[in-house]
Amino acid sequence: EVQLVESGGGLVKPGGSLRLSCVASGFTFSSYSMNWVRQAPGKGLEWVSSISSSSSYIYYADSVKGRFTISRDNAKNSLYLQMNSLRAEDTAVYYCAKGAFNMHYFDFWGQGTLVTVSS
Amino acid sequence: DIQMTQSPSSLSASVGDRVTITCQASQDISNYLNWYQQKPGKAPNLLIYDASNLETGVPSRFSGSGSGTDFTFTISSLQPEDIATYYCQQFDNRLYTFGQGTKLEIK
Numbered sequence: 001e002v003q004l005v006e007s008g009g010g011l012v013k014p015g016g017s018l019r020l021s022c023v024a025s026g027f028t029f030s031s032y033s034m035n036w037v038r039q040a041p042g043k044g045l046e047w048v049s050s051i052s053s054s055s056s057y058i059y060y061a062d063s064v065k066g067r068f069t070i071s072r073d074n075a076k077n078s079l080y081l082q083m084n085s086l087r088a089e090d091t092a093v094y095y096c097a098k099g100a101f102n103m104h105y106f107d108f109w110g111q112g113t114l115v116t117v118s119s
Numbered sequence: 120d121i122q123m124t125q126s127p128s129s130l131s132a133s134v135g136d137r138v139t140i141t142c143q144a145s146q147d148i149s150n151y152l153n154w155y156q157q158k159p160g161k162a163p164n165l166l167i168y169d170a171s172n173l174e175t176g177v178p179s180r181f182s183g184s185g186s187g188t189d190f191t192f193t194i195s196s197l198q199p200e201d202i203a204t205y206y207c208q209q210f211d212n213r214l215y216t217f218g219q220g221t222k223l224e225i226k
Contacts, residue, residue: 110162111162
């Protein structure tokens with residue numbers, strides 16, 4: 001059974017930093033792309049970032065480019081999101097999502113971790 | 120960047136009704152269109168991938184169609200457990216965009 005478990009969320013002041021983690025199990029982590037998708041309170045889904053299986057290809061939404069860094073450790077079956085220069089508009093539930101074999105869609109999602117940016 | 124226009128934003132229907140949601144892309148995305156269901160307080164769940172393929176384990180009352188710029192998601196006979204928000208999502212040039220969502224309620 002595929003499982004994705006996020007952690008690292010919490011309350012942070014504007015301009016601060018936070019690092020999210022996602023531990024994966026139930027599939028060969030090193031063979032699949034991984035992604036972060038967020039959802040602001042009461043709003044829709046927004047793709048944040050993607051990383052290929054070997055970390056060769058990394059992509060970001062314009063809204064986070066230059067502030068967020070995605071990375072992975074295939075030996076630890078783990079995905080990370082380093083978030084710097086946080087803004088109030090970054091407040092959201094952050095989901096870790098497994099990419100499908102062709103990377104067209106997200107076939108498994110974690111339960112999410114809440115990030116609140118507020119003074 | 121490709122924009123996705125999903126409609127309606129909300130929908131009220133009765134149990135047993137046929138429900139249809141549409142999603143329009145701002146440019147041709149071939150069949151790279153997927154549909155997710157999200158129940159309150161839960162993570163999204165993949166229902167349909169590549170426009171018309173039913174994900175394993177998803178009931179057959181859910182279906183999708185379309186290609187190019189115009190896509191349709193259908194529930195053939197609405198069930199009480201289908202109450203949720205539904206999102207379309209496109210993939211183009213390694214970037215992903217979601218539609219605004221359709222909140223489905225029981226009449």
